[in-house]
Amino acid sequence: MAMKFPASGRWITGAGPVLQSTNPATGLVHAEIGTPSSEEIAQACAFAAESAAAKSWRDLKPHQRADYLHRIANGISHGLDDLAQAQMIENGKTLKECRQQAASAAATFRYYAAVCETMESAVPPSRGDYLVVTTFEPYGVVAAITPWNSPLTMEAQKVAPALAAGNTVVLKPSEVTTLPSLSLARICEEAGLPSGILSVLPGYGRDVGTSLLAQREVRMVSFTGGTETGRAIAQTAAKRLIPAALELGGKSPHIILEDADIDAACAGVVDGIFEGMGQSCVAGSRLFVPRARHDEIVDILVRKAESIRLGQPTGPDTELGPLSSHHHRDKVADYVDLARKEGASIATGGSRPSGSEFDNGAFYQPTIITGLTNAARVCQEEIFGPVLCVLPFDNEQDLVEQANDTAFGLACGIWTSDYRRAWRISRAIDAGTVWVNTYKQLSISAPFGGFKDSGIGREKGLSGMRLYQQAKSTYFSMK
Numbered sequence: 001m002a003m004k005f006p007a008s009g010r011w012i013t014g015a016g017p018v019l020q021s022t023n024p025a026t027g028l029v030h031a032e033i034g035t036p037s038s039e040e041i042a043q044a045c046a047f048a049a050e051s052a053a054a055k056s057w058r059d060l061k062p063h064q065r066a067d068y069l070h071r072i073a074n075g076i077s078h079g080l081d082d083l084a085q086a087q088m089i090e091n092g093k094t095l096k097e098c099r100q101q102a103a104s105a106a107a108t109f110r111y112y113a114a115v116c117e118t119m120e121s122a123v124p125p126s127r128g129d130y131l132v133v134t135t136f137e138p139y140g141v142v143a144a145i146t147p148w149n150s151p152l153t154m155e156a157q158k159v160a161p162a163l164a165a166g167n168t169v170v171l172k173p174s175e176v177t178t179l180p181s182l183s184l185a186r187i188c189e190e191a192g193l194p195s196g197i198l199s200v201l202p203g204y205g206r207d208v209g210t211s212l213l214a215q216r217e218v219r220m221v222s223f224t225g226g227t228e229t230g231r232a233i234a235q236t237a238a239k240r241l242i243p244a245a246l247e248l249g250g251k252s253p254h255i256i257l258e259d260a261d262i263d264a265a266c267a268g269v270v271d272g273i274f275e276g277m278g279q280s281c282v283a284g285s286r287l288f289v290p291r292a293r294h295d296e297i298v299d300i301l302v303r304k305a306e307s308i309r310l311g312q313p314t315g316p317d318t319e320l321g322p323l324s325s326h327h328h329r330d331k332v333a334d335y336v337d338l339a340r341k342e343g344a345s346i347a348t349g350g351s352r353p354s355g356s357e358f359d360n361g362a363f364y365q366p367t368i369i370t371g372l373t374n375a376a377r378v379c380q381e382e383i384f385g386p387v388l389c390v391l392p393f394d395n396e397q398d399l400v401e402q403a404n405d406t407a408f409g410l411a412c413g414i415w416t417s418d419y420r421r422a423w424r425i426s427r428a429i430d431a432g433t434v435w436v437n438t439y440k441q442l443s444i445s446a447p448f449g450g451f452k453d454s455g456i457g458r459e460k461g462l463s464g465m466r467l468y469q470q471a472k473s474t475y476f477s478m479k
């Protein structure tokens with residue numbers, strides 16, 4: 001029987017088509033999951049709205065709401081292995097990385113428990129005989145739509161602040177990775193969270209996702225995913241006049257300057273693109289190097305890339321598992337073929353690995369491409385796989401122009417021993433996050449989001465809580 005999901009205050013199998021969940025490391029279907037019909041989606045949203053308005057949720061004091069978040073965090077910590085397994089079996093990340101991500105999800109709930117208890121209302125200066133108090137109110141029902149690359153962390157990043165802010169959440173996970181959200185919902189239930197506060201609606205974006213956003217009870221949408229889907233969601237939100245927080249794709253420049261510690265920089269570049277098989281919105285997929293050092297740097301990168309151990313995600317020595325699905329692996333392979341047609345040289349990788357261990361899984365070799373310009377399609381479009389394009393630059397102006405010559409603006413990495421220069425370049429680059437002599441260093445307490453086509457709004461940090469609130473100013477006459 002298909003797995004149930006929580007909607008309208010109970011776990012149901014749903015009258016929609018059954019979703020098959022495939023393990024990308026083996027190609028085998030390991031679970032069937034129920035999905036909701038359009039009536040069930042409407043009922044779930046109506047119930048979520050009632051739950052948002054119920055005094056038992058709406059009137060909770062911040063410390064009481066924080067208590068729920070602490071209990072959920074504890075539940076995640078206790079269920080760490082199960083959560084990690086649930087993600088690994090669906091998206092192929094190594095068990096080690098999945099465990100780290102589950103631990104990070106628990107930390108996110110703890111952080112927003114603290115934010116919830118300590119975030120203050122405001123008393124703006126009066127311009128007359130009155131007192132004005134600005135409070136921050138929930139929207140009501142928040143739709144959270146999430147992708148498959150890191151569901152454990154991304155779902156925590158949306159659900160924790162949205163609940164802390166007093167909303168109820170209807171979560172639509174990616175059709176590729178439903179199990180982690182079902183596990184999270186179970187944990188929330190066991191933590192005593194009343195039914196209707198968190199619902200999960202599994203299914204495809206084109207039907208469950210669009211139907212969810214059409215419900216009038218949905219008052220805000222928080223989305224992480226591809227830029228084209230983000231654009232479609234923004235259009236729906238604009239028509240409905242509801243706010244949309246969008247965390248979208250990237251084509252982030254990773255920069256090595258002449259005076260960098262080249263070996264440390266190359267290690268950072270390799271991790272920055274290949275960790276998680278490049279399926280990360282902040283992957284440093286375009287590497288800019290001084291023209292005179294190009295060949296030397298490529299040689300080091302090739303050596304490092306070829307030493308990465310690919311294997312089954314459960315293997316204790318495995319550093320990289322498969323891509324998240326066979327469909328996505330084929331898309332990555334198509335991009336590498338396109339690079340060849342565009343005249344690229346493939347310095348390493350460029351095909352599926354050989355060996356019986358890899359035959360049925362969605363594996364692909366870490367790949368380094370040289371010989372193109374920044375205008376090539378593979379340097380402009382998000383591949384979202386283990387593919388690095390190396391591009392030479394001539395001087396700082398040329399570097400900044402090339403780095404910014406992209407539709408995206410999510411992240412950037414700079415390796416140098418000159419912090420003044422790093423600061424100057426950091427200020428000149430269009431990106432929501434810049435790393436100097438490190439890469440992919442992330443903190444729940446720092447705002448995160450994109451410039452340009454990489455998104456709208458900032459998750460994480462205090463702004464990550466405000467994202468799910470609307471300001472209300474109440475005036476008291478003092479005459």
Ligand code: TXE
Pocket residue numbers: 145146147148149172173174175203204205206208209210213224225226227229230232233247248249250280281382383384
């Ligand atoms: O993402 P989608 P896909 C990028 C990456 C990848 C590309 C496509 O380049 O190759 O996007 O991936 C739901 N209304 N990123 O197709 O479509 C969908 O069901 C409502 C970057 O998997 O963006 C899923 O839950 N919902 C990225 C979620 O949107 C819709 C992470 C994301 O799927 C919908 C993932 C619709 N019309 C992919 N259409 C990042 N920023 O980290 C789809 N969905």
